Amino acid sequence: LLTEIISIGTELILGNIVDTNSAYLAEQLTANGIDIHYMTTVGDNRERLVMVLQQALSRADIIITTGGLGPTDDDLTREAISDVTGIPLKKVPALARNIEEYFKYRQYSMTENNYKQACIPEGSQAIRNLKGTAPGIILEIEGRTIISLPGVPREMRAMVQDEVIPYLRKLTQEKIKSRVLNFFAIGESRLETMIKDILDRQTNPSLALLAGNGEVKIRITAKGSSDQEINQLIYKAEQEIRNRIDKYIYSVDDLELAVVTGKLLQDKGLTLSTAESCTGGLISHRITEVPGSSGYFTGGMVLYSNQAKIEQLGVKTTTLEKHGAVSEETVKEMAASIRQKMKTAIGLSVSGIAGPGGGTEEKPVGTVFIGLAADDENLAFKLNLKGDRQWNKWMSSQYALYYLFRYLKNK
Amino acid sequence: LLTEIISIGTELILGNIVDTNSAYLAEQLTANGIDIHYMTTVGDNRERLVMVLQQALSRADIIITTGGLGPTDDDLTREAISDVTGIPLKKVPALARNIEEYFKYRQYSMTENNYKQACIPEGSQAIRNLKGTAPGIILEIEGRTIISLPGVPREMRAMVQDEVIPYLRKLTQEKIKSRVLNFFAIGESRLETMIKDILDRQTNPSLALLAGNGEVKIRITAKGSSDQEINQLIYKAEQEIRNRIDKYIYSVDDLELAVVTGKLLQDKGLTLSTAESCTGGLISHRITEVPGSSGYFTGGMVLYSNQAKIEQLGVKTTTLEKHGAVSEETVKEMAASIRQKMKTAIGLSVSGIAGPGGGTEEKPVGTVFIGLAADDENLAFKLNLKGDRQWNKWMSSQYALYYLFRYLKNK
Numbered sequence: 033l034l035t036e037i038i039s040i041g042t043e044l045i046l047g048n049i050v051d052t053n054s055a056y057l058a059e060q061l062t063a064n065g066i067d068i069h070y071m072t073t074v075g076d077n078r079e080r081l082v083m084v085l086q087q088a089l090s091r092a093d094i095i096i097t098t099g100g101l102g103p104t105d106d107d108l109t110r111e112a113i114s115d116v117t118g119i120p121l122k123k124v125p126a127l128a129r130n131i132e133e134y135f136k137y138r139q140y141s142m143t144e145n146n147y148k149q150a151c152i153p154e155g156s157q158a159i160r161n162l163k164g165t166a167p168g169i170i171l172e173i174e175g176r177t178i179i180s181l182p183g184v185p186r187e188m189r190a191m192v193q194d195e196v197i198p199y200l201r202k203l204t205q206e207k208i209k210s211r212v213l214n215f216f217a218i219g220e221s222r223l224e225t226m227i228k229d230i231l232d233r234q235t236n237p238s239l240a241l242l243a244g245n246g247e248v249k250i251r252i253t254a255k256g257s258s259d260q261e262i263n264q265l266i267y268k269a270e271q272e273i274r275n276r277i278d279k280y281i282y283s284v285d286d287l288e289l290a291v292v293t294g295k296l297l298q299d300k301g302l303t304l305s306t307a308e309s310c311t312g313g314l315i316s317h318r319i320t321e322v323p324g325s326s327g328y329f330t331g332g333m334v335l336y337s338n339q340a341k342i343e344q345l346g347v348k349t350t351t352l353e354k355h356g357a358v359s360e361e362t363v364k365e366m367a368a369s370i371r372q373k374m375k376t377a378i379g380l381s382v383s384g385i386a387g388p389g390g391g392t393e394e395k396p397v398g399t400v401f402i403g404l405a406a407d408d409e410n411l412a413f414k415l416n417l418k419g420d421r422q423w424n425k426w427m428s429s430q431y432a433l434y435y436l437f438r439y440l441k442n443k
Numbered sequence: 444l445l446t447e448i449i450s451i452g453t454e455l456i457l458g459n460i461v462d463t464n465s466a467y468l469a470e471q472l473t474a475n476g477i478d479i480h481y482m483t484t485v486g487d488n489r490e491r492l493v494m495v496l497q498q499a500l501s502r503a504d505i506i507i508t509t510g511g512l513g514p515t516d517d518d519l520t521r522e523a524i525s526d527v528t529g530i531p532l533k534k535v536p537a538l539a540r541n542i543e544e545y546f547k548y549r550q551y552s553m554t555e556n557n558y559k560q561a562c563i564p565e566g567s568q569a570i571r572n573l574k575g576t577a578p579g580i581i582l583e584i585e586g587r588t589i590i591s592l593p594g595v596p597r598e599m600r601a602m603v604q605d606e607v608i609p610y611l612r613k614l615t616q617e618k619i620k621s622r623v624l625n626f627f628a629i630g631e632s633r634l635e636t637m638i639k640d641i642l643d644r645q646t647n648p649s650l651a652l653l654a655g656n657g658e659v660k661i662r663i664t665a666k667g668s669s670d671q672e673i674n675q676l677i678y679k680a681e682q683e684i685r686n687r688i689d690k691y692i693y694s695v696d697d698l699e700l701a702v703v704t705g706k707l708l709q710d711k712g713l714t715l716s717t718a719e720s721c722t723g724g725l726i727s728h729r730i731t732e733v734p735g736s737s738g739y740f741t742g743g744m745v746l747y748s749n750q751a752k753i754e755q756l757g758v759k760t761t762t763l764e765k766h767g768a769v770s771e772e773t774v775k776e777m778a779a780s781i782r783q784k785m786k787t788a789i790g791l792s793v794s795g796i797a798g799p800g801g802g803t804e805e806k807p808v809g810t811v812f813i814g815l816a817a818d819d820e821n822l823a824f825k826l827n828l829k830g831d832r833q834w835n836k837w838m839s840s841q842y843a844l845y846y847l848f849r850y851l852k853n854k
Contacts, residue, residue: 045479047470048653050463054484058458068456069491071484073465080480087498242459306724306745312731313717313724316745320723323799323832331751333744334717334727340742340785374751388734421734 033204035061035068036092038084040099040109041183042075053098053188063210064197065255066094076100081112085178089116093176094200099183101166103145109180110169114153117173121151127158131165159195163187170199177203208255209262213273214283215248216434223248226277230269237269246427249286282437289433290318290325296440297328297378304436305374306332307345307366309357309383310400314429330374335366345369358383358395360412363403371405378439379405382432384415386424400428402435409439444615446472446479447503449495451510451520452594453486464509464599474621474664475608477505487511492523496589500527504587505611510594512577514556520591521580525564528584532562538569542576570606574598581610588614619666620673624684625694626659627845634659637688641680648680657838660697693848700844701729701736707851708739708789715847716785717743718756718777720768720794721811725840741785746777756780769794769806771823774814782816789850790816793843795826797835811839813846820850 037058039051051073058068069092074084081100088095100109114121128150135142149166152158159168159179164187169180179196181188201208215223220243224231231239237254250273254265274281283292297304306316316332319325333344338357341347347365355361363381371379384400391397398417404410413435417424448469450462462484469479480503485495492511499506511520525532539561546553560577563569570579570590575598580591590607592599612619626634631654635642642650648665661684665676685692694703708715717727727743730736744755749768752758758776766772774792782790795811802808809828815821824846828835 039482044466045469045482046473047466047468047479050461050466052461055455055458055461058456060458062457068458069486070495071450071456073482073484075480084481308724310731311728312736312740313719313727313743313745314731316724317722317728317836320721320725320745320747320797321833321836325723326747326801329723330748331744331746331755332724333742333755334724334731335742336731336737337741344742344744344784373755386731390737422732425728425732 033066033093034091035066035094035096036070036072036088037068038088038095038097039071039073039183040076040081040097041073042077042106044073044099045075053183053185056185056189057096057098057192060192060197061096061200063251063253064201065204065206065208065253066200076106076108078108078112078115081108082115085112085116089176089178094179094203095176096179096181096196098181098188101149101168101180101182103143103148103165107148110148110151110153113169113171113178113180117153117171117178119153119155119171119173122154123147123151124158125150127152127167130160130167134165159191161187161191162194163190168195206255207257207259207262208253209259209266210251210253211266211270212285213250213252213270213281214286215250215277215280216246216282216289216430218248218277218280220248223250223277223280227273230272230276234269237265239269246430279438282434288318288322289430289437290322293433293437293440294319294322294325294328296437298324300440300443302377302440303328303330303375304378304380305330305370305376307370307379307381307403308332308334309336309341309366309381310386311382311384311425311428311432312336314425315380315382315432318429318433330376332374333370341366345373356395358385358399358401360401360403360414363401364405364410364412365403367403367405368410377406378436379403380432380436381405382428384417384424384428386421386428388421398424400424400431402428402432404435404439406439411435411439444477444504445502446477446505446507447481447483447499448479449499449506449508450482450484450594451487451492451508452484453488453517455484455510456486464594464596467596467600468507468509468603471603471608472507472611474662475612476615476617476619476664476666477611487517487519489519489523489526492519493526496523496527500587500589505614506587506589507607508589508591509599512560512579512591512593514554514559514576518559521559521562521564524580524582524589524591528564528582528589530564530566530582530584533565534558534562535569536561538563538578541571541578545576570602572598572602573605574601579606617666618668618670618673619664620670620677621662621664622677622681623696624661624663624681624692625697626661626688626691627657627693627700627841629659629688629691631659634661634688634691638684641683641687645680648676650680657841690849693845699729699733700841700848701733704844704848704851705730705733705736705739707848709735711851711854713788713851714739714741714786715789715791716741716781716787718781718790718792718814719743719745720747720752720777720792721797722793722795722836722839722843723747725836726791726793726843729840729844741787743785744781752777756784767806769796769810769812771812771814771825774812775816775821775823776814778814778816779821788817789847790814791843791847792816793839795828795835795839797832797839799832809835811835811842813839813843815846815850817850817854822846822850
């Protein structure tokens, strides 16, 4: 099935916002066995929008649009679909009532132009929007399908999960399911080498190796006639990979390191505190992005100066003088000390040179130490990162959480 | 001039990466007086790439492609341009030498397929790539221009600034310049109301009101025959806006709040420390993203539990009992105390309810207090935010930095 995604909105072609909807749709559809062939972006201009839709109908079986379903005069997707297909728009009373209820529940005043959103092409099917006012549209015409979704990401994403994917699965007439294994602390090429025979051999499930942002993923996609069959295929492939290389897998289905470590802390009833130098609070920020983190995260310190390390955390002056702030000894002391001060089960620490300044021949920019202290351990790990300041901070936080994950998993 | 951007790469249509290049190009070109009409994305497939280029040549005057200029068999942009235009590719010795030098300087070994990158269409002009190996291409053909750039964002961006924009400016044959004013703590509609007459009146410079991520911007774009004339036009418009609404402007040309406040601290020779509760380290993380921040940022504490607030920071138990952790009194004490402990000129603090849990009728989710302490002040500000956990954290950090900015500017 040839598929095209069309993103609609003048803010996109002005570059005011980055189009994340297309990538989201592409990832979700690909994981469900539908390949994308084209993506097109066009502004809120009826003539050009009609042209783009016409062209899509000439080269694709499935067309998914995002944007242009709002209540204002700029929102032209409904009209353009009607222009292209010759099918008139019709106001659907049930949709109008949904919109009225949306406003009533939120005690917002509803303006007349919102009723425009209750109009969909005759014979088309509406997609319920539980997070906003504009319903989506599924229109089947001459063996092709046009699916229109709103441009607001959280509305669009919910509708894709609830209705679009189930609908498309019926079109492809086979069951399909994916599972992602998330790897850290191993490069793409090394991972590929280690499981090359498995990668080469597979057809169902198929395995895709994906890389980006310092991580590697393997997406396992299986097809079959029953859920049970598919689940077994995925399970078998996952086990084969895990048997060879389990220790680099920290998560499945893209759950964040902060979420995964948080769950382990919660399950084991352990608490955590952090002492950060070069990461500057990024680790505690990531930990506290997770709802419920107050249950296991007590707090942390960001100690940018040596004086702060000594006075606030009690790192020994002799340690700093003898080994430097960026050293195994210092991060061990930092981790042990924050653990004691905050009275937590585990203390996690980082000290390093994020750059661009501060590097020396012995300790160049990117030299980072991670420390971890618990009742039974006081560990240190050394990193040699090769990025700019932001990358070095990010990867330091990744490694710190990854070492915490490894410790918790083996405990 | 009708313009189309084409993004090339299978990783894009698989949704493995989000296309930020198109938005970057659109923003840069729009700011230079060139409107984008279409954006198209296609995978590394020669047939479909040729089709997309053909279509672009039929509807656009300027075509800018990103991606597909690498050394591997998957990189097909050069070949597709040759297919579409009928112009053969030719190896340029000077470009081959550039590539050899790139590898030599980095002590990487160069494989034969890299010479492919030295081939460009006969009669076209190469764009020097100082950050990578693939040169760009400018090809003028029958009144149209195809510009091809690599897909790696930092390579592409440098080439756009150094060569593409100067080239395009000559095409448009008029001088143009933009300046962005960044506003915070004022809504789009309120800003629009306050300067509606200015917005309506302007033609040159033109004013565009942009909103997103809790901020509002005004882009002033002026055209003219000399730099002096343009600068005067921009200056006049900026002053007219500033006279009416200066206090909400924290930056020009999109400089981050953390950068702007950092510069003010540096200029005034002041130091800063932070005490964060609900933001969880996000403020110190943002401050330390700025190179050189160790010059004015001493450190901070993240105090998630009440116990940590009392034991580490010395917040009074009676304050917490009487007013709660989320209160004007608590953030004032937090700011004063971190300032004292870290021996800094200024202490900045936040305490609030980020959600989803923890809200009460009196203090619902989104209730946040910001505290600021200096030798002459001990201030508190209240926020009522309306987002989810991540949004509330982000906006709290924005407001904290904004109030710091206001304090520093008036000092």
